[in-house]
Amino acid sequence: MKLTVIGTGYLGATHAVSMAELGHEVIGLDVDQAKIDALASGEVPFHEPGLPELLSKHIGTGKLRFTTSYDEAIPFGDVHFIGVGTPQKAESHAADMRYVDSAVTEIARAAERDCIIVGKSTVPVGSAARLQELARENSADGVRVTLVWNPEFLREGHAVDDTLTPDRMVLGLETDANGQYTEEALAAEKVLREVYASQLAANIPLIVTDYQTAELVKVAANSFLATKISFINALSEITETVGGDIRTLADAIGLDERIGRKFLNAGVGFGGGCLPKDIRALRARAAELGVDQSVRFLAEVDDINLRRREHTVQLAVQQLGGSVHGRDIAVLGTAFKPESDDVRDSPALDIAARLHSMGAEVHVYDPKANANAAKRYPRLDYVDSIEQAVARAEIVLLLTEWKEFRELTPEQLNPLVRECTIVDGRNVLNPDQWINAGWKYMASGRSISR
Ligand SMILES: NC(=O)c1ccc[n+]([C@@H]2O[C@H](COP(=O)([O-])OP(=O)(O)OC[C@H]3O[C@@H](n4cnc5c(N)ncnc54)[C@H](O)[C@@H]3O)[C@@H](O)[C@H]2O)c1
Numbered sequence: 001m002k003l004t005v006i007g008t009g010y011l012g013a014t015h016a017v018s019m020a021e022l023g024h025e026v027i028g029l030d031v032d033q034a035k036i037d038a039l040a041s042g043e044v045p046f047h048e049p050g051l052p053e054l055l056s057k058h059i060g061t062g063k064l065r066f067t068t069s070y071d072e073a074i075p076f077g078d079v080h081f082i083g084v085g086t087p088q089k090a091e092s093h094a095a096d097m098r099y100v101d102s103a104v105t106e107i108a109r110a111a112e113r114d115c116i117i118v119g120k121s122t123v124p125v126g127s128a129a130r131l132q133e134l135a136r137e138n139s140a141d142g143v144r145v146t147l148v149w150n151p152e153f154l155r156e157g158h159a160v161d162d163t164l165t166p167d168r169m170v171l172g173l174e175t176d177a178n179g180q181y182t183e184e185a186l187a188a189e190k191v192l193r194e195v196y197a198s199q200l201a202a203n204i205p206l207i208v209t210d211y212q213t214a215e216l217v218k219v220a221a222n223s224f225l226a227t228k229i230s231f232i233n234a235l236s237e238i239t240e241t242v243g244g245d246i247r248t249l250a251d252a253i254g255l256d257e258r259i260g261r262k263f264l265n266a267g268v269g270f271g272g273g274c275l276p277k278d279i280r281a282l283r284a285r286a287a288e289l290g291v292d293q294s295v296r297f298l299a300e301v302d303d304i305n306l307r308r309r310e311h312t313v314q315l316a317v318q319q320l321g322g323s324v325h326g327r328d329i330a331v332l333g334t335a336f337k338p339e340s341d342d343v344r345d346s347p348a349l350d351i352a353a354r355l356h357s358m359g360a361e362v363h364v365y366d367p368k369a370n371a372n373a374a375k376r377y378p379r380l381d382y383v384d385s386i387e388q389a390v391a392r393a394e395i396v397l398l399l400t401e402w403k404e405f406r407e408l409t410p411e412q413l414n415p416l417v418r419e420c421t422i423v424d425g426r427n428v429l430n431p432d433q434w435i436n437a438g439w440k441y442m443a444s445g446r447s448i449s450r
Helices: 009-022 033-040 049-061 071-076 099-109 125-139 159-164 181-194 195-202 211-242 246-254 273-290 296-318 347-357 370-376 386-390 432-438
Strands: 002-006 026-027 062-067 079-082 115-121 147-148 169-173 204-209 329-332 361-365 397-400 419-425 438-445
Touching: 002 009, 002 071, 009 026, 009 079, 009 159, 009 204, 026 033, 026 071, 033 147, 033 195, 049 062, 049 159, 062 147, 079 099, 079 181, 079 273, 099 115, 099 125, 099 147, 099 370, 099 386, 115 125, 115 419, 125 147, 125 211, 125 347, 147 181, 147 211, 147 419, 169 181, 181 195, 204 211, 211 246, 211 296, 273 438, 296 397, 296 419, 296 438, 329 347, 347 370, 347 419, 361 386, 386 419, 432 438
Parallel strands: 002 026, 002 079, 026 062, 079 115, 115 147, 169 204, 329 361, 329 397, 397 419, 419 438
Antiparallel strands: 147 169
């Protein structure tokens, strides 16, 4: 089939490449010329394991190409996926819909025949119905543009697998005044079943529902995950006070299959381009709808999360005798999670920046995200290795759980650091190993060790 993907960031580039891998002919479109030039030359402009290989493969097969021109892309495709950003607005917690609105308008204007728009971006509930109207208003007479909502659940770092073999797919269809799917929507569902035919044949569940439910599934999933992380981090505030071990606590409750162990790692909290903005956008939307009490708890989830950052900063201040001014601090990690170079709302980078603003000399190393971090906070000292970061450090903060940091040993750092003090901001090191080697080891949810 002939598809386009509008917006080729983390979601869109992965989707475009994956659709080519499923056998479709794909054009990826973005308004960012540099991004399109990179992709067209076979270079993925961000870190995503497995994606560069598949991109090169499908540029080679001729199934995949890139453009900045709607007039080139839209007449080519029968189905147009939208993966443009929906960041938090500068002046409020709400999602900024201007990029999605613009993409829908441009597609509808450029459409020369009937086509389908498939929204994948994460949007406030109620958007799809409005966008379907926007598409109708902007399309030429006699051209039918049908909108389906198909939220994306991929995780950065696992994006290719998650796109090719998702846990589930959701399609939100337009309904009429009686709550019945419209004829047009049912026809679009058939086409989407063809697009995803190989995945459906592999028994990946497909949930077909109305627009509102489809939109809410995505924000509900992210709100649940954020709540789970903040839940264990809230408990870590208690274990830090009374003693006890948050990891054992998480293991013990996680063995209950109703709870599960995933997303119960106490640490510096969640970040990235999705969870923080999505829980805020849901609160903002609930308030607009007059049901703000329904998700008021998400304000607390957000607060608990942000408190972890301040807690880590204060831990460093305390360990350095009350002031970090002029002190050498090693920060390992700036990405919001391992296997990603994404630093949007990253707890690691936020902590590093706060310490720098308090006068510390912050030496930062991340295997992939230094360049993105440097664009946001150019004044930190970015270095190229663990060794350079920890050289003469008075405290080491492990803030993103990259494999090379999880596998660190005290023996590796001993000859380099000035003081043997480490904050395990992700609870990934073996405390006994560090304590037995003479280190002062601290982690979220543990009382301070020797
Ligand atoms: N990153 C993830 O892990 C992930 C996972 C699931 C859902 N999402 C959602 O997907 C959406 C995109 O997220 P992302 O992380 O890929 O963002 P991103 O910022 O990496 O990419 C968005 C891209 O859209 C482009 N764009 C903006 N306006 C455009 C327009 N009018 N026409 C064409 N291109 C345009 C931008 O130049 C950019 O390249 C968001 O709604 C996000 O919440 C992201």
